[in-house]
Amino acid sequence: MDTLRIRPRRLRASAGIRAMVRETVLDPADFIYPLFIVPGQNVKEEISVMPGTYHLSPDQAVIAAKEAYDLGIPAVLVFGLPEYKDEQGSSAWDSNSPVQQAVSLIKQALPELVVITDVCLCQYTSHGHCGMVENGKVDNDSSLDLLSCTAVSHAFAGADMVAPSDMMDGRVAAIRSALDERGFSHVGIMSYAAKYASAFYGPFRDAVDSAPQFGDRRTYQMDPANAREALREVALDIAEGADIIMVKPALAYLDIIRQVKDNFSLPVACYNVSGEYAMVKAAAANGWIDEKRTVLELLTSMKRAGADMIITYHALDAARWLRECNKA
Numbered sequence: 001m002d003t004l005r006i007r008p009r010r011l012r013a014s015a016g017i018r019a020m021v022r023e024t025v026l027d028p029a030d031f032i033y034p035l036f037i038v039p040g041q042n043v044k045e046e047i048s049v050m051p052g053t054y055h056l057s058p059d060q061a062v063i064a065a066k067e068a069y070d071l072g073i074p075a076v077l078v079f080g081l082p083e084y085k086d087e088q089g090s091s092a093w094d095s096n097s098p099v100q101q102a103v104s105l106i107k108q109a110l111p112e113l114v115v116i117t118d119v120c121l122c123q124y125t126s127h128g129h130c131g132m133v134e135n136g137k138v139d140n141d142s143s144l145d146l147l148s149c150t151a152v153s154h155a156f157a158g159a160d161m162v163a164p165s166d167m168m169d170g171r172v173a174a175i176r177s178a179l180d181e182r183g184f185s186h187v188g189i190m191s192y193a194a195k196y197a198s199a200f201y202g203p204f205r206d207a208v209d210s211a212p213q214f215g216d217r218r219t220y221q222m223d224p225a226n227a228r229e230a231l232r233e234v235a236l237d238i239a240e241g242a243d244i245i246m247v248k249p250a251l252a253y254l255d256i257i258r259q260v261k262d263n264f265s266l267p268v269a270c271y272n273v274s275g276e277y278a279m280v281k282a283a284a285a286n287g288w289i290d291e292k293r294t295v296l297e298l299l300t301s302m303k304r305a306g307a308d309m310i311i312t313y314h315a316l317d318a319a320r321w322l323r324e325c326n327k328a
């Protein structure tokens with residue numbers, strides 16, 4: 001019998017060799033850190049369904065953004081809870097709303113930090129849908145102007161990039177034209193291109209009070225069963241002018257991230273969403289899993305699947321852990 005000549009274990013024999021052959025290396029520069037902005041001053045309240053994340057007033061958001069920046073995280077993604085809601089979601093493009101205030105304060109304090117804003121209507125509409133509701137249905141085309149207005153108001157506040165998450169058809173093109181017309185051709189679009197109708201958004205909807213008041217989001221967000229449709233959505237958003245394309249959620253959609261990466265040349269972002277975060281936090285709080293190892297393994301899997309950047313509530317912790325690893 002031949003002796004075993006091929007022994008994969010040789011390349012696992014020590015930390016040094018493992019480091020040499022490691023294919024995927026996480027870096028704080030891979031992360032985008034989400035911020036939840038509420039009205040007021042000096043507010044920092046933990047979000048119960050997402051322990052370790054906070055509702056922040058614009059002044060406090062600057063402090064959180066600086067923490068991220070100092071850890072080597074290049075970007076934040078800004079979400080808002082408005083002071084008022086109406087049928088159209090007009091607080092979404094109100095220049096005095098918490099998001100617009102926070103964006104301008106963060107850009108003043110940290111001009112190098114990339115500030116991305118979530119463009120959607122669901123936090124701002126009384127019915128909680130991501131677009132205009134007409135005759136009990138979410139109307140696509142009348143939503144486009146409202147989304148464009150919102151994107152332009154974020155650009156006026158100083159956003160470097162806008163991230164439409166509504167899943168209306170044609171919104172990337174509409175937002176691109178609106179930005180260009182107002183002199184914001186330099187403002188980029190990170191489109192939530194393949195966004196699925198997912199149960200994993202539950203904690204987020206609690207956190208920002210954006211659950212739909214009737215029906216669900218399945219007439220605009222994608223069916224979790226579909227992969228080819230994701231490629232079609234991505235192709236459309238690229239044709240409409242997207243600069244970065246996103247797959248969301250991440251964990252149950254690693255195959256989609258990989259297919260998008262293999263089929264298109266634009267940078268790919270993925271969103272490690274609230275439900276994914278909450279699962280890890282709950283299990284770790286019960287002592288059922290090791291939080292640090294679990295988080296780093298999950299984030300590595302997203303990067304290995306093809307994500308060039310990961311939007312994650314774990315960003316600050318993960319960046320700290322990566323720094324410790326590098327020192328050790």
Ligand code: PBG
Pocket residue numbers: 118120122130165166200201202203204205217272273274275
């Ligand atoms: C708004 C929006 C949602 C998320 C990001 N933007 C919720 C939804 O579409 O229902 C989810 C983020 C998360 O779960 O972390 N449309």
